Amino acid sequence: MSHTLSRRVLLGGAAAGLAAPAIAQQKAAARLVIVGGGFGGATAARYARIHHPEMEVTLIEPKTRFITCPYGNLILDGKRQLGQISFNYDGLRKRGVKVAQASATGIDAAAKRVRLDKGAAVAYDRLIVSPGIAIRWGALEGYTEALSATIPHAWIPNDGTQIMTLRRQLEAMENGGVVGFALPENPFRCPPGPYERISLVASYLKKHKPRSKILALDAKETFSKQGLFQDGWKALYGDMIEWVPGNKDGRVARVEADRTLVTEFGTRHKVAVANVIPPQYAAAIARESGLVDKSGWVPVDPRSFEAKAAPGVYVVGDATNGAPLPKSGFVASNTAKHAVACAVASLKGEAPPAGLYFNTCYSHVGDDYGISVVGVYRPSETAFVEVPNSGGVSPRGDLPEQRKLESGYADGWYASIAKDMFS
Amino acid sequence: MKLAYAVSMFVTFGAFAPSALFAAEPVPLSAQGCVGCHGVRGTGSDPTPRIAGRPAAEIVSQLKAFASNQRPGTIMGRIARGYSDADIVAIAAYFSAQK
Numbered sequence: 001m002s003h004t005l006s007r008r009v010l011l012g013g014a015a016a017g018l019a020a021p022a023i024a025q026q027k028a029a030a031r032l033v034i035v036g037g038g039f040g041g042a043t044a045a046r047y048a049r050i051h052h053p054e055m056e057v058t059l060i061e062p063k064t065r066f067i068t069c070p071y072g073n074l075i076l077d078g079k080r081q082l083g084q085i086s087f088n089y090d091g092l093r094k095r096g097v098k099v100a101q102a103s104a105t106g107i108d109a110a111a112k113r114v115r116l117d118k119g120a121a122v123a124y125d126r127l128i129v130s131p132g133i134a135i136r137w138g139a140l141e142g143y144t145e146a147l148s149a150t151i152p153h154a155w156i157p158n159d160g161t162q163i164m165t166l167r168r169q170l171e172a173m174e175n176g177g178v179v180g181f182a183l184p185e186n187p188f189r190c191p192p193g194p195y196e197r198i199s200l201v202a203s204y205l206k207k208h209k210p211r212s213k214i215l216a217l218d219a220k221e222t223f224s225k226q227g228l229f230q231d232g233w234k235a236l237y238g239d240m241i242e243w244v245p246g247n248k249d250g251r252v253a254r255v256e257a258d259r260t261l262v263t264e265f266g267t268r269h270k271v272a273v274a275n276v277i278p279p280q281y282a283a284a285i286a287r288e289s290g291l292v293d294k295s296g297w298v299p300v301d302p303r304s305f306e307a308k309a310a311p312g313v314y315v316v317g318d319a320t321n322g323a324p325l326p327k328s329g330f331v332a333s334n335t336a337k338h339a340v341a342c343a344v345a346s347l348k349g350e351a352p353p354a355g356l357y358f359n360t361c362y363s364h365v366g367d368d369y370g371i372s373v374v375g376v377y378r379p380s381e382t383a384f385v386e387v388p389n390s391g392g393v394s395p396r397g398d399l400p401e402q403r404k405l406e407s408g409y410a411d412g413w414y415a416s417i418a419k420d421m422f423s
Numbered sequence: 424m425k426l427a428y429a430v431s432m433f434v435t436f437g438a439f440a441p442s443a444l445f446a447a448e449p450v451p452l453s454a455q456g457c458v459g460c461h462g463v464r465g466t467g468s469d470p471t472p473r474i475a476g477r478p479a480a481e482i483v484s485q486l487k488a489f490a491s492n493q494r495p496g497t498i499m500g501r502i503a504r505g506y507s508d509a510d511i512v513a514i515a516a517y518f519s520a521q522k
Contacts, residue, residue: 051450330459337455356510358456360498372498376456376505390505394498405470405497412471413460420463 029056030347032340033114033124035104035285037061037089039068040130040317040332040339042421047337049095052344057096058122060114062103064088066422067157069190070329071414073197074364075163076170077204082160087422104131107289109310126343129291129298129307130317130332131283132156133189136296139279140182143255151259151274154197155189169273170201175209180261180271182252183218187297188280189318189327191224192373196363197275199229202237203366215269216243217261219251224326225363225373225393232365232403252276282319297321302379304342304352305335312346314339325377325384331359333417355379362410368400370407451513453506465518475521482515 032048032055034041045059066087074080089099100122106115107129113121135153137145152169154162170179179201183194198216205212222245223229233241244250254262259274281287281296291298291307298315299308300322307313316339317332325331335357342352357377362370374391377384394406458464460471467473474482488494490503506514 334455334459338452341452353452356453356456356506358459358502358505360460360502374498374501374505376502387505390501390503392501402497408470409460409498412462412468416462416468416471417459419468420458423463 029054030125031056031058031123032126032128032343033058033060033122034128034130035060035107035114036130036132036283036317037063037066037099038130038132038317038332039329039417039421040336041128042066042087042089042092043333044128044130044316044336044340045092045097046095046421046423048340049092049097052340053096055344056098058098058100058124059089059092060100060102060104060116060122061089062101062117063158064101065159067160067163068329068414068418069155069157069193072154072157072163073193073200075167076197077200077207079200079364082164085157086160087418089422091422104285105288107285107291107310107313109289109313112312125312125347127313128336128339128343129286129313129315129319130336131285131319133280133318133327134283134287136279136281140252140276141254142257143276143278147255147257148276150257151255151276153276153278155193155277155280166273166275170204173209173212173272176211177209177272178213178215178269179205179273179275180259180269181214181216181218182255182261182274182276182278183216183220183223183250184277184279185219185246187323187327188277190361191326191328192229192361192363194277195223195225195229196365198241198243199232199236199363199365201275202233202240205240206237212240214241215271216241217250217252217263217269218244219246221245221247224361225371227396228371228394229363229365231396232369232371235398236366236369286315286319291315291319293321295321302382302384303355304346305339306342306346314343322384324375324386325357326359326361326373326375328359328361330361330413330417331357333420334358357384360413362406362413364407364410365403368404368407370403370405370410372406372409451510451517453510454514454517456502457514457518464521466521474518477519479512479515479519482518483511486511486514 048057068085071085103117152162152165154166249263249265251264252261253264260270298320305314307315316336318327359375362372371394373393376387376390462468465475486503489496489499
């Protein structure tokens with residue numbers, strides 16, 4: 001029963017002189033179902049229970065433990081352990097979220113049902129889908145799922161195996177080895193993430209294996225916070241890091257099992273440890289439910305995050321085709337709240353509330369050295385529009401106090417957003 | 424000068440804005456960006472300062488000072504310039520009412 005309908009029943013009953021409390025007890029709660037328990041989904045579940053306690057909230061997530069992508073890079077230089085970036089759903093359960101530990105395998109938007117892997121289905125009045133990304137296996141020659149066991153991508157945390165494999169390979173590498181990165185074309189999850197990773201691998205190497213080098217082979221010519229990262233690399237790590245852009249033969253076209261990265265012009269780089277961040281697209285549930293367009297990402301109404309292909313289905317997070325909104329955890333969390341508000345408005349027959357979307361991505365470049373990019377966005381009918389004269393990156397220059405403060409603020413952000421998801 | 428202007432603006436709006444906003448929207452969506460760093464309900468997340476319970480006029484004046492670069496900030500200037508006067512009033516009303 002929809003919220004609108006139950007309100008009508010309630011009002012009609014009261015007008016007819018029936019006892020209002022009895023009618024209220026009969027009222028079926030509107031059912032908000034959420035697919036995916038990450039930054040978007042967990043935030044949506046928590047926010048919905050706090051601000052719209054009249055709704056029944058079900059979160060569908062197969063994993064019992066969520067490991068964040070943000071702060072995964074800090075495992076590589078030893079500043080964080082896996083347990084410190086792992087969270088469970090007990091906090092959400094205590095708030096009354098029904099956590100269905102299952103995989104969503106399909107969405108029937110016409111019947112308003114989500115199919116689960118165990119054969120069951122969950123009915124909804126409104127659906128929020130925040131499924132994240134999948135690796136586009138086959139898009140990069142030679143880089144198979146099997147090979148990712150020894151040449152990790154470490155770009156989807158899952159159970160933590162990928163990032164820990166990379167960490168152990170760095171530990172096992174001899175001093176003087178070359179760590180090779182293969183970096184993708186846009187768009188991909190967490191635009192500054194690969195460059196934070198390069199930074200923190202350099203931080204580890206400088207302390208433990210200072211004769212080692214980093215070779216970063218990039219399909220792109222530019223990247224997020226580029227000037228700031230490159231300033232930091234030079235200041236902190238000297239000439240340890242060589243970044244090769246796409247127009248200087250940086251585009252990796254093939255990966256070989258002996259850790260040889262082959263560029264599009266055939267240059268062969270055999271490295272001691274390789275991290276391949278491959279091309280990506282929206283997670284399977286979004287693709288297999290017909291939510292994506294030919295780009296592989298989900299187009300949404302910028303005012304509401306309702307999927308263009310499925311009324312009543314709101315899609316947030318990295319799976320969306322949301323540029324210029326970055327594919328960041330902060331954006332997923334922030335816009336998930338907006339999607340909940342829009343779903344509630346829709347149940348009441350109201351227009352979506354005015355959108356105001358916010359992002360800050362901090363990156364660690366080294367010890368006490370943080371940088372950031374800020375974006376504030378409002379929707380038009382057809383696009384996400386950055387508010388003119390706002391946002392942007394940290395100032396460049398020799399600003400140690402600024403870098404130290406931002407490093408601390410990054411830690412504050414991580415603790416804060418984790419609470420906003422799971423507490 | 425600008426600071427005084429900001430405070431007086433808030434006083435002008437302040438008489439009606441919080442109750443009107445609270446009726447329509449208990450937690451303004453504009454304030455949701457803030458909690459990402461400043462903590463749930465603005466209660467702080469070390470070293471990011473607590474803003475819950477600060478006087479609304481102070482929150483307005485500080486955001487305006489950041490936006491105009493009158494108060495130097497590591498990041499808040501870039502953020503504050505993205506928000507309208509009405510957003511700032513709503514943000515201030517919300518966080519000033521938190522404990």
